[in-house]
Amino acid sequence: MRTIAVCNLKGGVAKTATVINVAAVLAKDYKQHVLVIDADSQCNTTEFFGGDPSVGNLADHLRAKCPSGFDPAQQLLEVIRPSNFSGVDLLCGDDSLMDLDLSKVEGQEVNVGILRDLRELIEELDAGLPPEEEPMDWCLIDCPPAFNAASAAALLMADEVLIPIKLDAFALRGMANLLRQIENMRKINPNLRLLGCLPTMWYKSQRTEESEKILRESGLPVFDHIRRTDKVDEMTFAQEPLLVSSPRSAAGVDYRRLVRELVKGGKDNG
Secondary structure: OEEEEEOOOOOOOOHHHHHHHHHHHHHHHOOOOEEEEEOOOOOHHHHHOOOOHHHOOHHHHHOOOOOOOOOHHHHHHOOOEEOOOOOEEEEOOOHHHHHOOHHHHHOOOOOOOHHHHHHHHHHHHHHOOOOOOOOOOEEEEEOOOOOOHHHHHHHHHOOEEEEEEEOOHHHHHHHHHHHHHHHHHOOOOOOOEEEEEEEEOEOOOHHHHHHHHHHHOOOOOEOOOOEOOOHHHHHHHHOOOHHHHOOOOHHHHHHHHHHHHHHHOOOOOO
C-alpha cells in the first residue's frame, strides 16, 4: 500500500483539495482502492466524503488505551468505512484531534505509532486476500497545519510526503521548518522521503512565476503547478470532486496530470 502524507505547516494551501481530488482520480480513472485518513481537526475531508466521526475516528484511537488482549490497530481498522465515492474508504477525523499535542506523546498518553501499526495490519491482511477481493492500493493522509501528535503519527505511517505550497513569501520561508521536521521523523521512520512540492492556486503573474522559479532552483523535487480556479470552492458545495463536478476546469485537468505522475512513480528527488 503506497502511503502519502499530504503535509504543510501552513494552512490554506489546498492540502484537503489535493487529497480529495487525487483520491477520486485514483479510484475512478485507475480503478485503485484508496484509503483516506483525515488527521486534520478541521475534518473537512471527513465531511466531504460523508464520514460520521461519531461511529469511530482517529482521535479516539490515538488516545485509547485498549484492554489487555485487544489489538489497537485491529480496533482502528474496524472503524474504516466506505465513503460516498466509490473506491475510496475513509478513516474519519474529529475536532478533538487539536487536543492531541506532542507533550502527550512524550507522556505516553497518545499511541503515536497506531497508524504505522494499522498499515502493517492492512498489508498483512491484503497479502492473504483471495483473487476476487481487492487489496488497499493507496493511502492518502490529510495532515493538520501544525506539527502535533496526529501529524507525527501520519509521518510514522507514510512512505512519502507531498507538500502543497501556495507561492508566497510566507510559504516559501516556512519550508525550511517543515523539511527539518520531516528529517527529524526519518530518524524514526527511515523509509520516509520527500515525494515533492506541489505549487497550488497558481495564477499567471510576475510574482507567482518568480516564486515558482525560486522553488524549482532550490533543488527540491517540484511537480507541475495546480492552477487557481473557483471550481475548487464550488466543488466543496457540490460535495463532488473535480473530475465529477468540473472535469475540464484548470485544476481538474491539473490534478489528473498530477495523478499520472504519481502512478508513474512521482518526481525524481535524486
